[in-house]
Amino acid sequence: xxxxxxxxxxxxxxxxxxxxxxxxxxxxxxxxxxxxxxxxxxxxxxxxxxxxxxxxxxxxxxxxxxxxxxxxxxxxxxxxxxxxxxxxxxxxxxxxxxxxxxxxxxxxxxxxxx
Amino acid sequence: xxxxxxxxxxxxxxxxxxxxxxxxxxxxxxxxxxxxxxxxxxxxxxxxxxxxxxxxxxxxxxxxxxxxxxxxxxxxxxxxxxxxxxxxxxxxxxxxxxxxxxxxxxxxxxx
Numbered sequence: 001x002x003x004x005x006x007x008x009x010x011x012x013x014x015x016x017x018x019x020x021x022x023x024x025x026x027x028x029x030x031x032x033x034x035x036x037x038x039x040x041x042x043x044x045x046x047x048x049x050x051x052x053x054x055x056x057x058x059x060x061x062x063x064x065x066x067x068x069x070x071x072x073x074x075x076x077x078x079x080x081x082x083x084x085x086x087x088x089x090x091x092x093x094x095x096x097x098x099x100x101x102x103x104x105x106x107x108x109x110x111x112x113x114x
Numbered sequence: 115x116x117x118x119x120x121x122x123x124x125x126x127x128x129x130x131x132x133x134x135x136x137x138x139x140x141x142x143x144x145x146x147x148x149x150x151x152x153x154x155x156x157x158x159x160x161x162x163x164x165x166x167x168x169x170x171x172x173x174x175x176x177x178x179x180x181x182x183x184x185x186x187x188x189x190x191x192x193x194x195x196x197x198x199x200x201x202x203x204x205x206x207x208x209x210x211x212x213x214x215x216x217x218x219x220x221x222x223x224x225x
Contacts, residue, residue: 032212043118043204043216044157089157093212100145100162100170102214107156 003027004092006105014113019077021108023090028071030092034102035064035075038087047088048075080112117141118217120205125222127195134181135190135220137205145169145208146188148180149216152201163188195224 005024013019023033031052036044050057050064050073057064061080066073077084087109091102121136139146148160162169166182177199179191192199202219 034212034214036216041218043206043218046213046215049212091157100147100164101159101172102149102157103159104157 002106003103004090004105006088006090006108008108009106010109010111012111012113013080015080015082017080019080019084019110019112021075021077021088021090021110022072023074023105024070024072025092025103026071027092027103029094030103032093033064033066033073034091035062036089036091036104038089038107044089077110080110082112082114085110085112116218118205118207118215120203120217120220122220123218125220127222127224129195129197129224131195132191132193133195133222135192135203135205135222137188137190137217139186139188139205139207139217141207141209141215142186143207143209143215144185145210146182146186147206147208147214148188148190149204149206150201151204151219157204160190161188192222197224200224 007022034049035047037047038044048059048062061078063076087107089107090105118139145164147162150158160173161180177193181189202221204219205217208214
């Protein structure tokens with residue numbers, strides 16, 4: 001079963017718009033949620049992460065909104081740039097418990113049109 | 115400079131053969147991992163090691179054997195290769211259990 005779900009599968013926005021990528025999870029024990037960015041032929045790169053004790057985390061143009069009650073989170077990319085075109089993965093783990101595995105969603109392929 | 119080095123970048127193997135995927139990390143991390151990514155499935159956790167000790171194994175098949183000769187090395191031996199093993203294999207590392215960093219991957223094709 002898919003423990004971490006992402007939507008949409010693909011998203012196209014214009015340069016300067018805010019892209020919104022969604023993620024939901026099933027296991028209420030998850031408490032650490034990183035987002036990774038992956039370009040073709042490269043490995044996933046850690047972009048931003050949040051712990052379940054917070055409801056928002058910002059880093060420059062990237063913001064995570066987290067709703068623990070609904071088991072949902074979203075990544076907002078403000079002022080999207082063509083260089084942001086990549087696949088974005090939401091992941092989850094029991095970080096505070098010293099869990100050793102990340103559970104990944106299937107990704108959102110983002111295209112930013114100039 | 116890449117801090118997690120995976121070799122080779124591309125690998126073609128014959129069904130039934132054995133291959134070793136190499137991984138070294140120069141981040142000073144105490145934990146190392148293997149993940150697999152294929153067209154059919156999202157990034158999938160395989161193994162984790164901490165201080166050269168196996169912490170978690172989510173790979174059903176014993177054909178996949180990690181090998182840690184040094185703290186910053188975690189190779190992956192795959193025996194009796196099958197076409198279904200075709201995927202990109204990512205090595206990763208972290209200091210403790212969060213902030214996991216990935217290498218560039220080894221793309222394995224089994225023919």
